[in-house]
Amino acid sequence: MSNDSQREPSLSGGSGPFDIIGDVHGCAHELEELLGSLGYHLVWRGNQVTVTPPIGRRAIFLGDLVDRGPRSPDVLRIAKHMVESGNALAVVGNHDDKLMRHLAGRNVSIAHGLAATIAQLAQEPHEFLGEMRRWLGTLPAYHSLDGDRLIVAHAGFGEDLLQRSPKAIRNFCMYGDTSGEIDEFGLPVRRDWAAHYSGSAMIIYGHTPVREAGWVNRTLCIDTGCVFGGRLTALRYPELELLSVPARRTYCEPLRPLA
Incomplete structure (x- = not known):
């Protein structure tokens, strides 16, 4: 795979093992439980948190840390x-x-759970908001790991993406393969890119909530709709074992039924 200006380097020695975590959406209680089940030791001291991983393992967050759930600041x-x-x-x-752009003073639509995050952040010091705006701005569109055998992105990836512009790569990684149309639920129509994927790399992603995680052509969506009353799911790599914890409750009703 060739490099481009949107390609950020992965961690040194990025061959794993990894614990890849699906969309959290502010569900910090479930994230704490899932991390504990994966062997991570989490300690809060006031608003400061320390997380100690199992020896040799690293977590990977697939994006959508915020919105809709009750504790977006703590997830951040x-x-x-x-x-x-x-x-x-x-x-x-x-x-x-979108939260990063809002914190930067950009004009964004306050929809799809952003209002809840804004209300939660109103209780935080101003310095925290600036800190999170800057940190969110450093997050890459994807990571290619384990000798390009594993690619993680929020909404999807395809090896042909590397021939596109950095903006097109980022948009695909964040939103998937959208047609530009809107469906009956008021949401973007997404093409089923995974059904046509034929690359050699394993693609792990989230974004489109599903009731059950299932493999399609070496791709796996692990957004199992925790904030919608489903589960928060992690994939252990290279073991390829799925581990989930149930949502404590339905924090938000989905606009579109889960696939």
């Missing part, structure tokens, strides 16, 4: 701490990107 704290301490990677989701 956990993910940022883990990434900056070298114990995790993260890619940007469309909700993360």
